[in-house]
Amino acid sequence: MAETLLNDAVMTTRLDAVLNWGRKNSLWPLPFGTACCAIEFMSMMASKYDFSRFGAEALRFSPRQSDLLLVLGTITNKQAPVLRQIYAQMAEPKWVISVGACASSGGVYRTYATLQGIDRIIPVDVYVPGCPPRPETIILGAMKLQEKIEKESFRDRKEHLEAFYQSWDRQQERQALGRSEFQAVRDMLLEAGEAGEQRIW
Amino acid sequence: MIIERLESAMPGVVLDHHSFRGDCTVVVTTANLVQLGDVLFGEGFQQLLDVTAVDWYERDPRFDVVYHFLNLVSQERLRLKVQVRDGEAVPSLTGRFPSADWSEREVFDLFGIPFTGHPNLERLLLWKDFPGHPLRKDFPLDGGDAFCNGDTDTSYAGRACTLNP
Numbered sequence: 378m379a380e381t382l383l384n385d386a387v388m389t390t391r392l393d394a395v396l397n398w399g400r401k402n403s404l405w406p407l408p409f410g411t412a413c414c415a416i417e418f419m420s421m422m423a424s425k426y427d428f429s430r431f432g433a434e435a436l437r438f439s440p441r442q443s444d445l446l447l448v449l450g451t452i453t454n455k456q457a458p459v460l461r462q463i464y465a466q467m468a469e470p471k472w473v474i475s476v477g478a479c480a481s482s483g484g485v486y487r488t489y490a491t492l493q494g495i496d497r498i499i500p501v502d503v504y505v506p507g508c509p510p511r512p513e514t515i516i517l518g519a520m521k522l523q524e525k526i527e528k529e530s531f532r533d534r535k536e537h538l539e540a541f542y543q544s545w546d547r548q549q550e551r552q553a554l555g556r557s558e559f560q561a562v563r564d565m566l567l568e569a570g571e572a573g574e575q576r577i578w
Numbered sequence: 579m580i581i582e583r584l585e586s587a588m589p590g591v592v593l594d595h596h597s598f599r600g601d602c603t604v605v606v607t608t609a610n611l612v613q614l615g616d617v618l619f620g621e622g623f624q625q626l627l628d629v630t631a632v633d634w635y636e637r638d639p640r641f642d643v644v645y646h647f648l649n650l651v652s653q654e655r656l657r658l659k660v661q662v663r664d665g666e667a668v669p670s671l672t673g674r675f676p677s678a679d680w681s682e683r684e685v686f687d688l689f690g691i692p693f694t695g696h697p698n699l700e701r702l703l704l705w706k707d708f709p710g711h712p713l714r715k716d717f718p719l720d721g722g723d724a725f726c727n728g729d730t731d732t733s734y735a736g737r738a739c740t741l742n743p
Contacts, residue, residue, distance in 0.1 A: 407595075454721075455704070457704060487720060488719055488720060488721070489705075489712050489717070489718075489719065489720055489721070490712070490717025493720075501677075556707075557705060557706060557707055559705040559707070559708075560705070560707045
């Protein structure tokens with residue numbers, strides 16, 4: 378009844394719908410650029426492709442101030458604990474886009490030095506293929522992420538994050554026993570591989 | 579020319595040598611390497627450009643340690659090789675050529691060849707407790723990655739695998 382009296386001034390909706398609408402249109406990206414994908418990313422942010430149109434105007438170079446992690450390029454095993462720490466430090470709710478073949482699967486670098494896909498160590502929401510992907514492709518990935526955020530339930534997102542924080546605690550326990558952060562992550566990867574799992578979180 | 583001068587300065591030090599399109603390669607003994615470095619420095623080869631190594635897996639001695647020198651006056655280049663067995667140490671050239679510091683650490687890191695007299699012989703690129711030395715021929719290419727593969731005895735280069743079949 379009140380709605381008809383107030384006409385257009387009031388709109389009823391669900392809480393998660395309105396929050397998700399706000400979240401998807403105000404992403405704060407953190408570019409973790411390690412290779413040529415980061416060059417395509419520069420093009421994506423610049424005036425020609427203009428990623429600002431999607432509400433992700435403000436790049437933040439501190440994980441504390443961002444909620445979208447863009448992993449742009451090859452991640453080595455030595456960088457794996459760094460990437461995990463950056464993801465752990467980001468403001469919640471947080472999303473990850475894995476840009477390019479290297480970040481998604483190791484790409485051509487099938488060696489001892491390269492992490493064979495960042496989804497082994499952190500949760501990934503959208504994978505963008507290409508070597509490197511064109512700016513349109515990265516934008517399409519971001520739009521897919523926006524669709525995903527729009528439909529997301531809060532409980533799913535919470536469970537998603539908790540799985541990561543539990544693996545973070547397991548890593549801290551190993552480091553407390555005297556393993557270096559590199560070795561802790563490597564041990565967890567090897568154990569997960571032997572157990573037939575594909576990720577450590 | 580430099581070979582004759584080396585031979586006259588330190589008789590018996592040159593084991594083998596050859597020249598290809600003006601680039602001179604000298605194979606020398608390990609024992610007098612530091613002294614040889616001093617002689618080369620006196621001859622004008624004052625810049626040590628690179629230290630690297632080669633793993634000839636089935637050969638004895640197994641490794642070549644390769645030094646590249648540049649003569650800053652005449653712009654001549656000289657490649658110096660010493661042959662070492664697995665586990666055998668090589669004298670460090672860091673006393674005369676400070677640029678050998680990181681290069682020798684890199685060789686130690688990737689091939690596991692120790693250098694005696696080095697001020698800080700730690701891994702340069704990989705982390706401290708990394709298992710093995712990846713540029714050795716018997717090191718599996720993927721580092722024994724248990725994620726995709728059932729066994730870790732062989733190298734998996736070129737074998738297709740999917741994480742999410």
